[in-house]
């Protein structure tokens with residue numbers, strides 16, 4: 073496995089093209105806006121090397137028997153699924169941000185079982201190819217961006233009906249040794265922290281859309297791929313040089329718009345090429361795994377936010393007020409409810425035909441549906457407890473100013489024995505998670521990441537087995553016999 077330094081060095085070797093604020097970024101690893109998000113991914117290497125987290129952060133590969141980072145593992149049991157959720161909660165606690173490595177992890181597990189079923193039914197050889205690829209990923213301990221979301225254009229139209237056919241990533245040329253693809257993947261979490269990109273279709277597809285049924289992996293600096301880095305609320309505070317106003321100066325998340333400008337994919341890196349009838353299963357399984365993920369990562373970030381709210385209540389001298397205590401209890405209740413669903417869908421998982429374990433899809437979708445709501449309520453309560461100063465406080469530069477600083481120190485003091493700076497730092501952390509750069513991961517991504525709320529409701533209705541429930545009612549109402 074790589075250590076943190078090796079991971080950072082390996083990213084520096086990549087010759088990728090990344091744009092931010094209209095300019096090409098020469099050294100993304102050391103860029104002040106990008107670096108905190110890379111630090112979050114690096115945490116997955118740091119914790120894997122720490123003996124106290126070995127059981128959660130590492131696993132034994134079923135492909136090679138070697139010890140690997142769990143983020144590259146194929147789940148071999150429900151215990152593995154549970155450990156994944158616990159690992160993501162731990163990572164959320166340590167970074168208070170989106171740590172990005174889960175998208176590739178979820179993609180591996182989805183692609184593994186779907187390619188197995190494709191090969192069994194169609195006689196293709198994608199599964200072996202994919203497992204060869206994954207062996208390489210595990211052996212080199214790589215980060216892979218699992219890339220699903222296409223731009224999608226007019227939502228009322230299928231991919232091939234779009235005015236611009238590139239609005240879904242597609243095959244534009246088939247050659248004897250591979251294919252050429254064109255299109256884009258949007259909102260790509262961790263793209264600029266990944267060695268590889270593993271692209272998948274974004275929706276179930278029909279025969280007319282077979283050129284869109286494509287799954288492949290490429291090094292992230294492949295010729296023809298480039299990245300336009302997504303901006304976040306308050307991101308330029310990272311350019312100011314201080315460490316109070318950013319709220320979380322070490323860690324962050326990132327998303328990018330990834331463009332594929334006629335990119336060649338060699339045959340050995342293709343895992344689906346026109347088999348449109350399997351696109352739906354791949355989307356459903358990837359989304360299911362990622363909806364499980366949120367029952368871990370958001371809970372870990374929630375732990376930090378609850379801690380910050382409880383801490384700032386102490387700094388404000390309000391911690392003994394009964395309504396404050398009750399609000400903290402409510403936050404914990406909501407957060408643990410999210411976790412409960414993440415654990416439950418893992419415990420109720422089952423083996424797929426390839427042997428890789430899949431979560432219970434109904435419970436994973438319930439988990440994510442809760443995530444579209446509860447973090448908002450937790451954030452609302454944290455803002456309530458913190459007080460308005462969280463958004464009206466002067467800047468760190470004013471606080472450090474020889475004339476202004478003493479006034480800020482005097483007038484923004486809470487309880488006597490706590491330095492004003494601590495109170496400012498805790499307020500800025502809450503601001504960061506609820507309104508700042510980390511709010512991408514904690515709020516809007518809670519809504520739309522791994523599919524918007526309606527996508528879960530469709531899955532919930534599909535899995536709900538209402539006919540069975542109606543039968544139960546008919547039997548109890550003595551309309552029907554058992």
Ligand code: SF4
Nearest residue numbers: 170171172174365369
């Ligand atoms: Fe991982 Fe959560 Fe970020 Fe998704 S949102 S990549 S599950 S940390």
Ligand code: FE
Nearest residue numbers: 261517521522
């Ligand atoms: Fe996400």
